[in-house]
Amino acid sequence: MIQDLVIYALYIGYALAVLLTFGTILTWVERKQAAVMSDRIGANRAYVRIPFTQYKMIWLGLFHGLADGLKMMVKEDWRPKTYDWYAYAVAPWVAFTPVMLVFAVIPFGGLLNPAVLLDGFPAAAAWFGERTYPMQIAKLDAGLLIVFAFGGMGIIGAMLAGWSSSNKFSMLGALRAGSQMISYELVMALTVLGLILIYGTLDLTAIVQQQSGTVLGFLPAWGVVYQPFAATLFLAAAIAENRRIPFDLPEAESELIAGFYTEYSAMKMGLFMFAEFIEIAIIAALFTTLFLGGYNLPYMTDAGFEFPGGGKIALSHGAVVAIQLVVFLVKVLLISSFQILIRWTLPRFRYDQVLKFAWKFMLPLALANLTVTAVAVWLLTA
Amino acid sequence: MAKPYQRKVYWNEPTMGWWERAYLFEILRGLAITSGVFLRNMGRWVTGRKGALTTYYPEETRFDYAEHNRGKHILTQRPDGSPQCIACNMCATVCPAQVIEIDAAFDPDDPAHPKYPARFEIDYSRCIFCGLCVEACPEDAIRMVKLVPELPALDRGRMWLGKEELLTWQPQRDVAKPYPAKGGVGAPGGSA
Numbered sequence: 001m002i003q004d005l006v007i008y009a010l011y012i013g014y015a016l017a018v019l020l021t022f023g024t025i026l027t028w029v030e031r032k033q034a035a036v037m038s039d040r041i042g043a044n045r046a047y048v049r050i051p052f053t054q055y056k057m058i059w060l061g062l063f064h065g066l067a068d069g070l071k072m073m074v075k076e077d078w079r080p081k082t083y084d085w086y087a088y089a090v091a092p093w094v095a096f097t098p099v100m101l102v103f104a105v106i107p108f109g110g111l112l113n114p115a116v117l118l119d120g121f122p123a124a125a126a127w128f129g130e131r132t133y134p135m136q137i138a139k140l141d142a143g144l145l146i147v148f149a150f151g152g153m154g155i156i157g158a159m160l161a162g163w164s165s166s167n168k169f170s171m172l173g174a175l176r177a178g179s180q181m182i183s184y185e186l187v188m189a190l191t192v193l194g195l196i197l198i199y200g201t202l203d204l205t206a207i208v209q210q211q212s213g214t215v216l217g218f219l220p221a222w223g224v225v226y227q228p229f230a231a232t233l234f235l236a237a238a239i240a241e242n243r244r245i246p247f248d249l250p251e252a253e254s255e256l257i258a259g260f261y262t263e264y265s266a267m268k269m270g271l272f273m274f275a276e277f278i279e280i281a282i283i284a285a286l287f288t289t290l291f292l293g294g295y296n297l298p299y300m301t302d303a304g305f306e307f308p309g310g311g312k313i314a315l316s317h318g319a320v321v322a323i324q325l326v327v328f329l330v331k332v333l334l335i336s337s338f339q340i341l342i343r344w345t346l347p348r349f350r351y352d353q354v355l356k357f358a359w360k361f362m363l364p365l366a367l368a369n370l371t372v373t374a375v376a377v378w379l380l381t382a
Numbered sequence: 383m384a385k386p387y388q389r390k391v392y393w394n395e396p397t398m399g400w401w402e403r404a405y406l407f408e409i410l411r412g413l414a415i416t417s418g419v420f421l422r423n424m425g426r427w428v429t430g431r432k433g434a435l436t437t438y439y440p441e442e443t444r445f446d447y448a449e450h451n452r453g454k455h456i457l458t459q460r461p462d463g464s465p466q467c468i469a470c471n472m473c474a475t476v477c478p479a480q481v482i483e484i485d486a487a488f489d490p491d492d493p494a495h496p497k498y499p500a501r502f503e504i505d506y507s508r509c510i511f512c513g514l515c516v517e518a519c520p521e522d523a524i525r526m527v528k529l530v531p532e533l534p535a536l537d538r539g540r541m542w543l544g545k546e547e548l549l550t551w552q553p554q555r556d557v558a559k560p561y562p563a564k565g566g567v568g569a570p571g572g573s574a
Contacts, residue, residue: 036427037420039435232406345416346409361405 003128007114011137015103018329022281023274024065026336030277031064033337034344072270080165080263087164092264092271095157098150099275099282105143106285107205109135109295109324110302116317134205135295135324143204144196147286148189151241154279155181158243158250158260161272165263173259176351177250180240183358184247188237190366191230194373195290198226208294212301218308220298223291229369231291233362238283239339240358242276246346249354284335288328292335295328440534452513453530455504457548458523458557465549466523466557469499473515473524481505482515499545506533507541522558 035042044061057063082088112135114128140146155177162174199207213221224231240247251259258264261272288294299307300323304315315323349357402408423433437444447453458466469486487500515524531551535541 033420036423036433037416039419039423039433041434041436041438341413341417341420345412 003114003131004133007112007133008137011133011135015108015137016100018108019100019103019278019281022332022336023278024069026277026280026340027065027068028062029333029337030340030343032061033340037341037344069270072267075266077266077268080167082164082166082263084164084166087160088263089268091157091161091164092261092268092275093157094160095154096271096275096278098153098157099279102147102150102282103285104137105140105146105204106282106289107134107136107139107208107294108285108328109321110209111135112321113317117321135321136205139203139205141201141203144192144202144207147204148185148192151188152181152185154241154275157275161264162260165260167263169256169258169262170260173250173252173256173262176256177243177260180243180247180249180354180358183355184237184240184362187358187362187366188234188241190363190370191227191234191237192290194227194230194370195223197370197373197377198223204289204294208289208296209301211293212296212299214299214308220293222293222298227291227369227373229365230373231287233366233369234291235283235287235339237358237362238287239342240354242279242283244276244280244339245343246349247354248348249351252348280336280339281332284332284339285328287335288331292331295324295331297323297327440532443529443531447528449528451528452511452516452526453528454506454526454533454551455515455543455548456525456527456552456554457502457545458525459549459553459555460557461555463555465499465502465545466521466559467499467502468495468521468523469497469502470520472518472520476514476518478512478514479508479510481508502545502548504543504548505541506543507538525554527552 032042034040042061043064044058046061046063046067047056047058048063048066049056079085079088112133114131114133115125118124118128138146158177158181159174162170162172162177165171195207196202199210201207201210207223211220211222215221215225219225243250249259250256251261253259256262258269261269264272297305299305302320304320305311305313307313426433460466467484469484471484471486474480474482474484481504483501483503483505484499485501486497489496489498492498511526513526516526533541
């Protein structure tokens with residue numbers, strides 16, 4: 001029992017550290033990537049001076065995130081005269097918490113066997129005994145449903161913020177966020193339904209394990225190989241869920257100032273921004289898990305590599321765990337970077353275009369994809 | 383009964399074929415362009431070249447400043463090193479931003495030009511670099527040179543430049559009207 005507690009405390013700490021780090025690093029990645037994409041240098045003036053020396057650590061502007069955080073902490077926390085101060089105060093947290101919770105069901109590594117890892121310390125190894133733990137905070141059979149349940153809760157924060165700010169811009173932003181989220185949540189769920197048909201499970205760990213095989217003898221059995229169409233639709237719907245360009249209608253700064261967080265300042269506004277950046281990482285983690293083979297490299301399982309030609313490389317448990325943790329983070333970072341690329345490439349939709357795009361373009365495509373998948377699965381299994 | 387609303391069709395209405403309507407292909411084209419620029423610039427950065435058009439201002443200066451760019455001021459020197467300025471206040475009078483402050487002083491030992499500036503200061507936080515001071519100067523005592531080094535400062539007090547710095551940061555002695563200096567050194571007809 002105590003062993004479980006130790007392991008899961010470690011997992012939760014790791015997950016929190018990863019998410020908060022991603023939230024901070026992605027602000028830097030966004031700035032720098034946008035700058036390089038548009039022939040600029042990007043923010044690089046903030047520095048930390050080592051005390052008592054003249055050595056200034058600039059590190060390519062990595063400390064701008066720190067400066068941002070500090071600025072938001074010490075700024076005046078201005079409040080509007082609102083009729084519902086409680087909802088106003090609680091809204092950023094309601095937007096922020098579900099984003100963090102989604103990560104609970106995402107597996108960031110394979111099966112962990114602490115006794116094997118701690119081989120050098122016989123006492124610790126004996127204490128853990130035969131226990132093994134999947135590297136995932138909550139291994140739930142309904143994992144994917146939890147993702148959608150918590151993912152859908154984020155909108156409550158935006159709606160609360162919009163309604164309780166007593167500002168027309170905020171309310172318009174919240175209304176837009178609401179309708180947009182209803183439209184795109186549907187598309188997102190429908191695209192994933194095809195995957196569920198193929199894998200026959202909602203458990204994210206099982207989905208990842210099924211992706212470590214091969215298709216047609218050589219292609220890795222990734223979701224993106226089975227469902228390239230669904231992968232594209234899923235990514236588009238997920239970006240729309242996260243309310244980023246080209247779907248940033250709820251906070252369109254040229255129309256609505258800042259949308260549903262117009263009236264927020266200091267760290268409350270920072271929480272909204274932070275939630276947005278963490279959600280980039282969450283979307284990337286989800287996409288990785290569902291479509292890109294999760295924490296595994298191609299042809300890799302918990303035992304080691306099994307190449308299609310017949311070659312095998314057996315890896316020690318420690319090496320497997322390390323590779324899986326790193327591979328997951330790298331994949332998440334790459335997909336986050338791709339999302340940022342999209343954000344700095346496309347212009348914003350008009351509002352009617354957003355809804356038309358969801359209901360008249362993406363929804364029929366998702367349905368068609370689902371139908372084709374269902375028929376194909378039925379033909380192949382029957 | 384009101385007529386149903388009909389949207390005006392403009393002469394330059396964009397036409398979209400199936401390629402544009404499919405949306406995805408054009409998005410991919412756009413992504414290819416932006417990621418191409420990104421990769422090109424990243425390739426330059428990692429090979430030690432510069433992947434940006436930005437001039438990294440106080441540390442770098444642009445190479446393509448015009449030859450007659452109106453940059454930072456200098457006060458010219460007489461051949462003996464004293465300021466050519468005779469504290470006539472014409473630059474301070476003509477200055478539209480009123481940033482030049484001159485305190486004149488009397489030097490009885492120098493009969494050729496007994497008036498000299500004890501204090502000559504320019505406030506660069508307000509200077510608009512119009513060059514009128516240079517045009518107004520009857521003595522070729524104030525000039526503007528091409529470069530603008532070290533102008534940024536952390537507070538306004540440090541944006542005042544005094545006589546000493548104006549004289550010495552880029553000393554120039556080739557004045558058009560070299561009056562006879564003390565002891566006649568460098569003066570026309572004097573001992574060169």
